[in-house]
Amino acid sequence: MANSRFEYVKQFERENFLLPETHIVIRVDGKGFHKFSAHYGFDKPNDIRALNVMNRAAQAIVAQFPDIQMAYGDSDEYSFLLRRTCELFERREMKLVSTFASFMSVYYVMEWNREFPEKPLVIERLPTFDARAVVYPNAQTVRDYFSWRQVDCHINNLYNTTFWKLIEKCGMTGQEAENYLSGTVSSDKNEILFSKCGINYNNEPEIFKKGTVIVREYKEENHVESPSERQKQRIAKARKKAQISVLHVDIIKGDFWSQRPWLLE
Amino acid sequence: MANSRFEYVKQFERENFLLPETHIVIRVDGKGFHKFSAHYGFDKPNDIRALNVMNRAAQAIVAQFPDIQMAYGDSDEYSFLLRRTCELFERREMKLVSTFASFMSVYYVMEWNREFPEKPLVIERLPTFDARAVVYPNAQTVRDYFSWRQVDCHINNLYNTTFWKLIEKCGMTGQEAENYLSGTVSSDKNEILFSKCGINYNNEPEIFKKGTVIVREYKEENHVESPSERQKQRIAKARKKAQISVLHVDIIKGDFWSQRPWLLE
Amino acid sequence: MANSRFEYVKQFERENFLLPETHIVIRVDGKGFHKFSAHYGFDKPNDIRALNVMNRAAQAIVAQFPDIQMAYGDSDEYSFLLRRTCELFERREMKLVSTFASFMSVYYVMEWNREFPEKPLVIERLPTFDARAVVYPNAQTVRDYFSWRQVDCHINNLYNTTFWKLIEKCGMTGQEAENYLSGTVSSDKNEILFSKCGINYNNEPEIFKKGTVIVREYKEENHVESPSERQKQRIAKARKKAQISVLHVDIIKGDFWSQRPWLLE
């Protein structure tokens, strides 16, 4: 029932219902985290406590939405994979991305306050996130998506590690380090790290090299074609209670996925 | 340059660039605020301190984004009107809605902590918001949009005021009050309020009856057809510095708009 | 390069690029064919010559666009299945649907003139078609789509056959036949046809009961991961030259598909 003659303006609303039976990935991304990390004095190249804040916030989101099967993140971004048959918010794009951005933001604030009681957040420099949703139609494209993000993590971390070690151990300025690394490929950076800084990149912490994988260790048993309402509730409950693992492992090779066939159905 | 053979997955990303030269409205809406307000013990029918938190959070957003010309809100929702020629985030829908939801959430948390030091937020019950963007092609539809929201505020507030007064003043239970009001129209509720509770609805605070309007009091003078870069910067700066008013006034009739012709160009 | 200061209006154009790696189905549908068939005096319930016109027009489209793997049609509609990796018109939705509607229309006119030289088309009653594109993410949904259309063909044809035979053989009026069939299920109609009209529905022509399947009998051999330009051309040529079969067979059961695994990859 219309509450007034103005209600016609609802006709201008548009919804994008994400294509059914596709895998939804929602990626949240920190806004202006370069300045944010400078303001709060993050350790370089990686601040393990700040990473913990990100990872705990992402974990809280995974716990919050049982439709999330796994998440992968590094630095100031996180990607969440929703079940192919997920009906969260009727798969409405705006609802999904705005809700994820909102939860990520407030969980980050809460976890920050726990982790950094000595660094209270100031209103001029708050942690905010944007989000986008992308749908992938099949298992291969989902795996390639996560490979893309993990390769990106590797490339950035190798660069940042080398850059900051050149400054720290060799006394270079930022500009000098940048020039020095210009045009180098991965093997060059490994070699520079080793010969100039005495560091074997392979020995760096896995959390920095691989990023963080959060996975709901849950296989839906006895997949039922047309579950009754009661069966649906039982499944939903089991999914909610499923253990959530936090890992720092390779997700480009097949092992991670073959051990969890339910992720890609 | 592709960082890896996986980068092709970016081709699955889709963007909705909102139609140029239309007025963008972004509405943020509290998620589960019924439970939220119960958990933190809001005053009924209106908690003025909680409203202050909403209004200050919205004001912070208006200050943050100079493209916002005005905002209107009541209860747990707020609508932001962007300039017709606004190019914020290239008018990308997902970027806009996720960013607004994120800012609203963290500003709300910050303002909450200021206003309610005695009620610390718990992680199980955090304030989160979703957001949607709608475009309106002309002045009339923009005005009708805001009229729609203000009529909605009025209808809800009249109902809630009568409902809670019947409980408070006449000792009804919630169920009794609901039954009593079932099928009544506005004039009935005004009469009930007056005769049963001794309250003249007209004397209720404007902030409850009208909601809150936040407006950037800024007229772009000497509108230039093709401004130079320097002119653009000067305009942007002026817009940023413009005074922001907070009002509780009628925006359905013409006065509010005719006094600020720049809002609808 | 802009040809004039007006060229900015192109910014209002919007494109929907259909999601990559999904199966595109384009369905064309006759506009007002009820009146069209009445005007040109189609045989009832099926006009085999008019069906031939549809089928030849659809065949011409399949021959025209090598990206089409198969097509299915009955009555005044046809569905075309494009290869999952098809890049026709960069997968632009408007370009695809308008082009298919246009080709279907002109081929229909040409084939009509060949088949019905005694019934020249008049400008007040021309054969026109609209079209829509739908994407399906996997083999199962593609098969279910075509099953949906073939079930629809069956239901319509069984109804129409019974309806017209009641008129023809039992002397009912249209209204009487409609009332007679109201509320009947398939088995009832089979029984009515048999007992009242002496017709065994199973013996009706397959083209009426099953509709028409057009399939490019082409398996891309030696699927190459990253084909060279020369290989691509060779594949495209082979696809173009592939034999096109016209069948009236069941496509709901698995046989049709298992014999042509390349259709669903």
Next chain:
Amino acid sequence: MANSRFEYVKQFERENFLLPETHIVIRVDGKGFHKFSAHYGFDKPNDIRALNVMNRAAQAIVAQFPDIQMAYGDSDEYSFLLRRTCELFERREMKLVSTFASFMSVYYVMEWNREFPEKPLVIERLPTFDARAVVYPNAQTVRDYFSWRQVDCHINNLYNTTFWKLIEKCGMTGQEAENYLSGTVSSDKNEILFSKCGINYNNEPEIFKKGTVIVREYKEENHVESPSERQKQRIAKARKKAQISVLHVDIIKGDFWSQRPWLLE
């Protein structure tokens, strides 16, 4: 009611309802008309009989759809302007573009057969069209859209006229004429036409220089806020019966529009 368990596949269909209260422009464009005109031996630079075919086909479309207020075309393209409040096909994008492409195609065929009985269309070279829909939010952008198309017509026609006259009158080859015109601006081409070919471009036929405007000369009188069903029918009937003018005039300057204020409301 679902006719079968396969009907769920309809959930994959997506509709783009074009934004209400915006001006819809549908532009149809000939596919491969370069080859088409070569095959059927069009006069160069303009074939007046082929233009007549286009214009009559477009006129038939304007007559067919009373929601069309005006149309503008030249060469092998035509743009149709629909009323701002038009509800044709519920403003569904795919339905609109496919239907317009279909009608344009069959009307073109019919008009071709009338105009060129000596040149029967062959199935290998049929006239087909694609179509796109664009929405414009206000009067200025609509006017600029049509200005854009008329400037385009002018630029193309001036080039083509000069190019073909150099071949015809000065005995140049196509390559020579192309080289000769390379880098020239409008005034150069006017001068070349005059000095080398003795032609004053201003004296060329208006239909070539300006293109063709088709306009429904209809002002909705006594605009009613909420018309009754009977009033609606009367208005629709009047619109249908309105006279349709065919003009070759300037639509960049204001006169055309100020004489027909109803076009832009």
